[in-house]
Amino acid sequence: MDKNEQWLQWAIELQSLAQAGLTYGKDVYDKERYERIREISAEIVSNMSDIPLGMVKSIFCNESGYQTPKLETRASIFENGKILLVRENDGKWSLPGGWCDVNVSVGENTVKEVKEESGLDVVADRIIAIQDRAKHNLPVYAYGICKVFVQCSVIGGQFEENIETTEYGYFEVDNLPELATEKNNEEQIKMCFDAYHTDEWKTLFD
Template sequence: MKVDVNESIKSNTEKEVKEEAGLDVIADRVIAIQDRNKHNVPIYAYGICKVFVLCKLVGGSFAKNSETLESGYFSLDELPKLAEEKNTREQIAMCFRAAMDPQWKVLFD
């Protein structure tokens, strides 16, 4: 997701989760800030800074839309095939670890 003009990372995250997943969340804390080209392939000719945000679910329900056809919850061992140019198994594992660790320290490149 790209951050829209006049949005913060927090407000944009909450807005995009609602638009794409139908869920109401509170963006609670930053997990990591990563240089996309250091963690994902293929390498892009331009730079992208990826911010991983831990969110608290407060309501809503999934509704199929133009960007998301279906939704589900998966354990780390049962992940579906990933679009690794967007998110890798290692990045998702990092998010699982952060969610379980109240003392998590933000990782950044």
């Protein structure tokens, strides 16, 4: 681990311990101490990242219960040997996807995100990989994320104007556009190509 990132790992661990203490602790004085530890973790992140403290608290310290990673899906869709990418508002490209909503499954969320970002109707066929984002993507986030890559088949639909993406296109593995690497990098796109070309693909996981 880069020494420059060690402070973030300490802050993440402090926040996780404090959140567990607030959830399971019974003594009112202990809860006050856990709350202060949580505040310190937010202050560390704010101080080291120049993100306003209030924003850090709203993102980093906004959960209750035992802390677990967030879940994100990314859809792998092919046509004539090329992979589907959507162009985001900043001009960079990504596999269709996003956070899993609380009331949908991984498969349902994958289908939903593809429809919202590309206009296409798909079915989720198989899991390509389940990855710990911190092991594959930069920058490092102050919370854990499990990325689920799902191979899908198109059954209909067409691109529709939306607030998240401006267009979509199909790309060859050796002619990829500028990627939104915080969401998916070249290695992950190539992994999806490998899965597409392998009938008996074995799901990868960290």
